[in-house]
Amino acid sequence: xxxxxxxxxxxxxxxxxxxxxxxxxxxxxxxxxxxxxxxxxxxxxxxxxxxxxxxxxxxxxxxxxxxxxxxxxxxxxxxxxxxxxxxxxxxxxxxxxxxxxxxxxxxxxxxxxxxxxxxxxxxxxxxxxxxxxxxxxxxxxxxxxxxxxxxxxxxxx
Numbered sequence: 001x002x003x004x005x006x007x008x009x010x011x012x013x014x015x016x017x018x019x020x021x022x023x024x025x026x027x028x029x030x031x032x033x034x035x036x037x038x039x040x041x042x043x044x045x046x047x048x049x050x051x052x053x054x055x056x057x058x059x060x061x062x063x064x065x066x067x068x069x070x071x072x073x074x075x076x077x078x079x080x081x082x083x084x085x086x087x088x089x090x091x092x093x094x095x096x097x098x099x100x101x102x103x104x105x106x107x108x109x110x111x112x113x114x115x116x117x118x119x120x121x122x123x124x125x126x127x128x129x130x131x132x133x134x135x136x137x138x139x140x141x142x143x144x145x146x147x148x149x150x151x152x153x154x155x156x157x
Contacts, residue, residue, distance in 0.1 A: 010043045011152065012122030013144075015083060016113050017053040019127050020046070024054075024075045025065050031127070031146055034153065035082050041156045042149075044083045045120060049112040051085075088112055091119045106134035117142050125149050 015035075022031045035044065054061070054076065062072055099115035100108070110131050117124040123142045126132050135143040144152065 016126035
């Protein structure tokens, strides 16, 4: 009997809004590369709250990017095509309370992303240094910055 082929599974990565901002502003950088060229290694997820945040900051994104509404909309659609969305209503109260206790001293606006991370048993990819450091300080091992995610992808090749 031959060797069994190695089981390859994709790691679930929950994408924070600031990562989406970064990709929309520059899809050619390392963050864009991770999102667009990691299909073999990662499944990307986010929550509906991220869409709300993007639309809330749309004018600022337009101003920074110097893109037209149409160009920014195309960029947004391309980014969203790489992300699976999970309805936050599926997450139970116990997980919400755990996520809230993790984010209350850092930034409660990130509770949805932490809850999604706990719910999916995935990893939170964030560019928010305060969130990343705050979660690490609380010994939350499921927070990744872009460097961490790059190293994780490299280790899976």
